[in-house]
Amino acid sequence: MTSKLSNPVLYLMSISAGLVVANLYYNQPLLHLISVTFNVTESAVSNVALFTQLGYALGLLFVIPLGDKVSNHKILKFDFLLMVISLVAAGLSKSLLLLIISSFCIGFTSAIPQLFVPMAAQLADEKGRGRAIGIVMSGLLIGILGSRIISGFVGDLFGWRVMYYAGAVIMVALFALLRWKLPKLTPQYKGTYGELMSSLWYYFKTEPSLRLAALRGGLAFAGLSAFWTTLVFLMEDNFGYGSSITGAFGLVGIVGALAATVVGKLNNRFNKNHIITFSVILLIISWVIFLFSDFSIIGLVIGVILVDLGLQALHITNQNIIFSKNPEARNRVNTIYMVGFFIGGALGTTLGALAWEHYSWNGVSLLGLSLSIVIALVHLIFKKKTLS
Template sequence: MNQKLSNFVLYLMSVSAGLVVANLYYNQPLLGEIAKDFGVTESAVSHVALTTQLGYAFGLLFVVPLGDMVSNKKILQYDFLLMIISLVAAAMSNSLLLLITSSFFIGFTSAIPQLFVPMAAQLSDKEGQGRAIGIVMSGLLIGILGSRVISGLVGDQFGWRVMYYAAAFVMLALYVLLKLKLPKIHPSYDGGYGALMKSLWTYFKSEPVVRLAALRGALAFGGLSAFWTTLVFLMEDSFGYGSGVTGAFGLLGIVGALAAVLVGKMNNKISSYKIILYGSLLLILSWAIFLVSSNSILGLVLGVILVDLGIQALHITNQNIIFSNNPEARNRVNTIYMVGFFIGGAVGTTFGAIAWEQFKWMGVSVLGIFFSVALLGIHLMFNVKGKRSK
């Protein structure tokens, strides 16, 4: 029988989710330094961020569904080994190609925080599910945002390679702690891996709520990824700041991430339709502020706070919806949702880099507005389904 979820284990999963997912984002404030080190263009070095996100999407697709079939402890054992090797390989890279390849595997192995979110939902009672998801997600969001602060400072002081060595050491220590303290989950699925993967398509076809959540998540995260990929270039061009100041913007997002627990609790009191509506409007407002803030630090600060609030409201609500509707396959529906989410991120990174090269910050901001307006339009178009998705 599975253990009940204690506060210690819940917060351990939250901290672990943040530390692991941080591996995906250490590179973003460092892209300028990496480009100079290898003598490549801003567009070329953006492939480091792109392949990391693509690797994460592949990890979500091929690793996370195993949470419904294989013990979580066994998954962690092999995943952390490959993760640590990949981080060390990135630190030792002597070419952009090797760094890009290592980055793919860093992304691939850093998908495991998405095992913690369904686990928190599984071990919680129905009334506490939103709170548990919110707490784990707050750790994950703080990891995403805080990673940029840390890597920016480390990059300024010690160079970009030191950040990857440090991350490898942190992952080794974290694995030891998880091995000792994380409860062992015994999955209920008794089929083979092939059948498990085929069932992803079955859930995708038969669950319109899951498809809609994945599309909403992809559009929201696409805009956010475009922002973070190009912010370092804006800071250098318009203000003359380096990776340290760019990474410090993550501190602003942490304020919003701390509200994740509140958003989780709100899911028990306010309809999911309304939360997603308000979140979409926040995203549009934030991008409108970015559009007129290419020379305003204050505008960028306000925009970062609002965009992170909008993202977390959408993300936590999306996951609460799909977990409640599919309790027997939480890892698989989470896989479908998160693959869509990070494919959106990869698209946002790609088009964000193109928009920057062609039209600078105005192009990036218009791209973000397009993603956000499309999200709102889709939500309103599926208005009836949205109201029933709670």
Template sequence: MSKNLSNSVLYLMSISAGLVVANLYYNQPLLHQMVVEFEVSESAISNVPLATQLGYAFGLLFIVPLGDKVSNKKILQFDFALMILSLIAASLSSTLYLLIISSFFIGFSSAIPQLFVPMVAQLSDDKGRGRAIGIVMSGLLIGILGSRVISGIVGKWYGWRFMFTAATILMVLLFILLQYKLPKIKPSYKGSYGSLLKSIGHYFKTEPSLRLAALRGGLGFAGLSVFWTTFVFLMEDHFGYDSDVAGAFGVFGIVGALGATVVGKISHKYKQMQLIVFSTILLMVSWLIFLFSGYSLIGLALGVIIVDLGLQVLHITNQVSIFSKNPEARNRVNTVYMVGFFIGGAFGTFLGAFAWEHFGWQGVSILGLLIAIAILIVQFLFGPKKSI
């Protein structure tokens, strides 16, 4: 930890990251309600979370790099205005197509938490960097999982539109708080916006370890998206439970997410390869549990804890690795990594919906297991041989 980063500011960024990223996931426990209202198939409604994740990837690509050039306060002003308008549009959508478009811009504007991760990396010293990243990432993942709990309950009692209205009010309040409390960061990049975006390609081309981290992260998040996209359908079809029960399983994921803080504290004590293998084993074990627990709530709960813990170990290991280089370009490096991460999530959403529709829960579980195995394969094929 550095004297430039107080615990109060660190936890504010962690909480804010969770609250903003939650906008991406409110829709998932509500998909069945949307199917009923718009009278479309489950496959068609999966375009809502798909558009949200693609929007997030584009936001990472076009907004987050600005952190190396433009004051974070100015970025917040533009971003929150777009975010609030998009949430309002979603709550008022009269057709599925309008909801999909609104969802894209919700995702696009909700990329702002990814400015916080390079920020805490910049304000921390080498020893405290893993802990700081772990705390922000804990907030981020708790937001992802907690959003499902909240939206599941709100959706059941008040409908899916009310959830987006409530999120709008929350974002207005959060924007006011951040404007007053968040430290102002003066970026060092002096070139044009065009050259800034071009330089992202430079880091992608010249940093094989960054490309590999993005691929690992993308595969990891693809697996998690496969699960959460289809889980609500499993709850409805196999157990007859409403969105509140499906969303409540996010509580078990939060248990796994809290492990991120511990992982961040000890990450500097282990080799990168050890942590990657450990995280991948956790992911594979979780999918084996899912495969044999399609009708067991206890088994599903255990699997949720393990799959989220496994992804967090992998994610923090990746980010500590990429932030150890190129300190002057941490936002752009993070952009490369997170674009890969969420493109993987979008593909996971698409593949998960396809697997569910054609092969059911068994097909979904086998798909998730194959994705986890693929992480190990690419690491052994393309990772540095000296670490093996």
């Protein structure tokens, strides 16, 4: 690791990534409570999670490329203001429609953690890049999982609205810390915003490894989103547990997230195609376990550990591959990858809700298993282009 990226700054980016991305996932353990508040179906309330992820995907598309053109501090100033307003608006929502609109805005403004990943890759040297990406991703993944734990308990104790208000307070404090401690980066790109956005198509068209990474990541995240969107309904219907128990499953997933640093280091030592193969095997095994665990908490716990570990290993390897090229455009290639990743998440949320509504937990499990098998087939067919 070079002196350009000190450990305190690296861990600040990691923690910040986790706290901001948590805004996207507070709603998942709260969906049942929200459906009761507005007297709507489980399928209808799943639109809260869906539009949060769609907002995030569009935030990635239109905001994150600016990291190659505009100072990171300037982006943070405007983005955090809109983020806090959106969180407060969600808490004040008097109808499901208003909550869905606010959730979309929360997703759009919470794309900021994806500035930290390429920033870590840029400030680290070649030897330490895998570790830096792994540490930031570890914080991001712990934020995703930890948010479900926190929101589940807060929802049971104080109601779902309080979670959004608390999120707004956390964002105000975090913005002050980032303005104080985060290094200011001034990119060298001199083109217009339109030219910047047009270049996304160039990188997508000319980089097969980037296209494959986006497809692998999107399919894997679709499966995980289907799982987390419907788990709260499984807990209510089959076990009689509330949102706090559903959120507590995030504690189990953190086991996988804590391995991010290890996976990052392994990326510097082992063939990335082998790591991808191992990741996909873990995903397939996890969904087979889920299929037979509709009345087994132990099975669900084992499945969560494996599915999070498999996704994380795949995700970090994907990012290490795309960041190894085009150093002048890391924010843009990360945009392309993450847009694909979260479009997959939005698709998984929709398909998961439909699978639950029509085929219950078996439908959700077969959906996740099918998506994982498609990843395996894509990897086997196009393995030679993965690193090209």
